[in-house]
Amino acid sequence: MNIYAVLMAGGVGTRFWPRSRSRNPKQVLNIVDHDTMIQATYKRLNGLIDKQHLLIVTNYDQKEIIQDQLPDLEEDNFILEPMGRNTAPCIGLAAIQIVVQDPDGIMVVLPADHLVKNVSEFQQVVKLAARFVAENDGLVTLGIQPTEPATGYGYIQRSDKVKDLDGHSIYRVKTFAEKPNYETAVRFLESGDFYWNSGMFIWKASTILQEINEKLPEIYEGLMEIKDHLGKPDYFDKVADVYRRIRSISIDYGVMQSAENVYVIPTDMGWSDVGSWETVYEISPKDKNKNAAFCKELVVVDSAKSYIYSPDKVVALVGVENLIIVDTGDALLICKRSRAQDVREVVEQLKKKGLDEYL
Amino acid sequence: MNIYAVLMAGGVGTRFWPRSRSRNPKQVLNIVDHDTMIQATYKRLNGLIDKQHLLIVTNYDQKEIIQDQLPDLEEDNFILEPMGRNTAPCIGLAAIQIVVQDPDGIMVVLPADHLVKNVSEFQQVVKLAARFVAENDGLVTLGIQPTEPATGYGYIQRSDKVKDLDGHSIYRVKTFAEKPNYETAVRFLESGDFYWNSGMFIWKASTILQEINEKLPEIYEGLMEIKDHLGKPDYFDKVADVYRRIRSISIDYGVMQSAENVYVIPTDMGWSDVGSWETVYEISPKDKNKNAAFCKELVVVDSAKSYIYSPDKVVALVGVENLIIVDTGDALLICKRSRAQDVREVVEQLKKKGLDEYL
Numbered sequence: 135m136n137i138y139a140v141l142m143a144g145g146v147g148t149r150f151w152p153r154s155r156s157r158n159p160k161q162v163l164n165i166v167d168h169d170t171m172i173q174a175t176y177k178r179l180n181g182l183i184d185k186q187h188l189l190i191v192t193n194y195d196q197k198e199i200i201q202d203q204l205p206d207l208e209e210d211n212f213i214l215e216p217m218g219r220n221t222a223p224c225i226g227l228a229a230i231q232i233v234v235q236d237p238d239g240i241m242v243v244l245p246a247d248h249l250v251k252n253v254s255e256f257q258q259v260v261k262l263a264a265r266f267v268a269e270n271d272g273l274v275t276l277g278i279q280p281t282e283p284a285t286g287y288g289y290i291q292r293s294d295k296v297k298d299l300d301g302h303s304i305y306r307v308k309t310f311a312e313k314p315n316y317e318t319a320v321r322f323l324e325s326g327d328f329y330w331n332s333g334m335f336i337w338k339a340s341t342i343l344q345e346i347n348e349k350l351p352e353i354y355e356g357l358m359e360i361k362d363h364l365g366k367p368d369y370f371d372k373v374a375d376v377y378r379r380i381r382s383i384s385i386d387y388g389v390m391q392s393a394e395n396v397y398v399i400p401t402d403m404g405w406s407d408v409g410s411w412e413t414v415y416e417i418s419p420k421d422k423n424k425n426a427a428f429c430k431e432l433v434v435v436d437s438a439k440s441y442i443y444s445p446d447k448v449v450a451l452v453g454v455e456n457l458i459i460v461d462t463g464d465a466l467l468i469c470k471r472s473r474a475q476d477v478r479e480v481v482e483q484l485k486k487k488g489l490d491e492y493l
Numbered sequence: 494m495n496i497y498a499v500l501m502a503g504g505v506g507t508r509f510w511p512r513s514r515s516r517n518p519k520q521v522l523n524i525v526d527h528d529t530m531i532q533a534t535y536k537r538l539n540g541l542i543d544k545q546h547l548l549i550v551t552n553y554d555q556k557e558i559i560q561d562q563l564p565d566l567e568e569d570n571f572i573l574e575p576m577g578r579n580t581a582p583c584i585g586l587a588a589i590q591i592v593v594q595d596p597d598g599i600m601v602v603l604p605a606d607h608l609v610k611n612v613s614e615f616q617q618v619v620k621l622a623a624r625f626v627a628e629n630d631g632l633v634t635l636g637i638q639p640t641e642p643a644t645g646y647g648y649i650q651r652s653d654k655v656k657d658l659d660g661h662s663i664y665r666v667k668t669f670a671e672k673p674n675y676e677t678a679v680r681f682l683e684s685g686d687f688y689w690n691s692g693m694f695i696w697k698a699s700t701i702l703q704e705i706n707e708k709l710p711e712i713y714e715g716l717m718e719i720k721d722h723l724g725k726p727d728y729f730d731k732v733a734d735v736y737r738r739i740r741s742i743s744i745d746y747g748v749m750q751s752a753e754n755v756y757v758i759p760t761d762m763g764w765s766d767v768g769s770w771e772t773v774y775e776i777s778p779k780d781k782n783k784n785a786a787f788c789k790e791l792v793v794v795d796s797a798k799s800y801i802y803s804p805d806k807v808v809a810l811v812g813v814e815n816l817i818i819v820d821t822g823d824a825l826l827i828c829k830r831s832r833a834q835d836v837r838e839v840v841e842q843l844k845k846k847g848l849d850e851y852l
Contacts, residue, residue, distance in 0.1 A: 433846075435832070435838045435839060435842070436835075450824070452829060452835050453828060453829035459825070461820065464807065465806050466825075468808070468810050468818060473794070473795070473811045477809075477811060480809040480811060
């Protein structure tokens with residue numbers, strides 16, 4: 135049983151402006167840690183996945199910086215997309231690479247920009263999920279035990295238990311729910327059978343291709359064209375050709391929500407998708423005033439509950455709270471914590487103003 | 494009639510941190526204008542005061558930067574204090590220099606870090622005040638017509654009118670009032686006979702020395718010792734010697750409040766003492782969201798009523814208002830506008846922490 139890891143690293147996150155830029159998106163930033171998100175994701179696989187079984191799906195713009203951050207990797211570890219087409223084509227493209235090497239290859243699909251605090255739990259649950267799909271086929275999702283009625287995550291509702299394995303339970307999935315409003319999220323939490331959708335999946339490459347064939351036949355057709363050109367000189371042209379015409383669609387919406395044989399393994403691995411500066415504040419260590427400061431020195435006069443990033447400066451706060459303050463060489467963001475999602479609007483405005491150097 | 498201007502430029506303002514530092518206090522910063530405060534004060538005297546009748550009282554630390562900013566000036570234009578002793582000794586020290594050159598010399602005492610928008614009104618009122626003291630002696634203050642119940646200024650209450658001169662009235666002063674609370678300030682404003690104390694004074698050098706002799710005899714005695722050493726090689730040693738032992742006291746408290754023959758000339762010259770970042774916000778030009786921004790580009794999402802200084806950066810505000818944001822090369826201040834006075838506390842804390850390079 136060979137396990138392949140597919141790291142999805144094509145995102146162009148705008149919610150971490152001004153630190154994230156189009157060529158420096160979230161996955162290559164050290165937002166929660168000394169390591170960048172993709173370095174942490176890579177290290178998390180140490181001992182679980184052989185290096186030659188690691189595939190990073192990214193784009194031409196980001197490849198170089200990822201190679202700089204993960205110098206162990208070689209050309210064969212990269213799959214390049216000519217443009218972003220959401221997760222279904224991305225996963226399909228990786229699946230055809232795996233299936234030609236190893237028709238029974240199992241693939242673990244992982245976002246490259248999430249946080250997992252409990253690495254041994256992560257490795258254990260991935261291993262048992264791989265064992266499960268090796269024996270049973272099917273599509274396995276990792277469901278995160280929710281700790282609060284979060285409205286920023288999709289949810290997975292479990293149905294009957296299928297099996298207990300190494301102290302974990304495997305359930306059939308009843309439904310996938312989109313990001314709920316607060317009241318619904320509270321209901322989900324109270325019901326006890328809903329989990330956060332982590333976006334981490336485990337399945338055989340052959341299984342997901344078969345599902346794509348059934349649910350997204352046009353994409354499947356394109357993938358088969360690409361498969362025929364694998365290793366040929368016109369491979370990249372073919373990928374570009376196919377990507378230009380296929381639609382952009384997520385694996386959740388395109389496949390998972392309507393598939394049979396979908397399973398969820400509940401796990402509590404200290405996971406976060408680190409979706410905004412607000413999340414970064416929440417997971418950062420804080421001082422007695424509940425400020426999370428990454429600066430040379432913080433001076434506080436009646437100020438609290440703020441996130442401060444200004445690595446080279448003395449920062450002084452007077453009479454303020456619940457702020458996100460991010461200071462880079464060329465830009466400064468001051469944002470109310472509850473408005474962290476709206477940092478995207480800043481990037482939109484910069485685009486409109488033609489301030490491309492700040493994107 | 495010779496008019497001498499005495500610019501008091503020894504302040505070590507801490508309320509404009511992080512722009513103001515001990516060696517870069519408010520008077521040498523371009524806080525409200527392209528010009529620095531002292532450059533604007535100097536230009537305001539153009540055509541009114543001969544250059545050789547201009548005296549800048551400052552300290553050794555600040556002399557160089559003031560010379561850089563006012564390259565027209567020569568050594569003789571500077572009076573150096575070895576340490577700050579408030580305004581009474583400062584004014585006395587200038588007065589003895591003037592009186593030895595010109596026993597009838599009139600001195601105009603001006604803080605070097607105030608704003609005056611209407612320069613022709615300023616010049617007119619100084620001229621008529623000088624004419625008045627040339628004929629009548631006495632101590633003349635310029636009283637600013639209040640426009641709001643400000644609690645940050647001292648007030649001068651007028652008594653009987655003495656004279657009308659060139660469209661201005663000259664009144665005897667009834668009382669000097671310290672900075673009032675809000676209710677008192679409202680009462681002052683409603684009474685119609687209170688003015689803001691601008692800290693600008695006009696009198697003969699001989700008159701103020703006589704008053705210092707009466708009210709502050711120890712300081713007078715010290716000044717006379719210094720006078721005896723004017724032009725001698727040990728002059729600076731003598732000044733240091735006297736300054737070490739005299740007390741620190743303001744001319745308002747030490748002389749004006751108890752003097753006879755004190756006059757006030759009401760004037761509306763667009764004056765502000767520019768006492769804090771809040772004042773700077775108030776007098777700065779603002780955009781349609783009432784933001785006053787001095788940065789490369791300002792991007793606003795639901796944000797208003799803030800002062801932003803970050804000359805080299807794109808600044809983005811999301812969901813915030815009533816903030817003061819001041820970004821320098823090595824420090825960043827985020828302050829609630831209503832707390833602008835408390836920026837001093839930041840400087841206190843930096844002192845306690847031994848972060849001297851930021852003072």
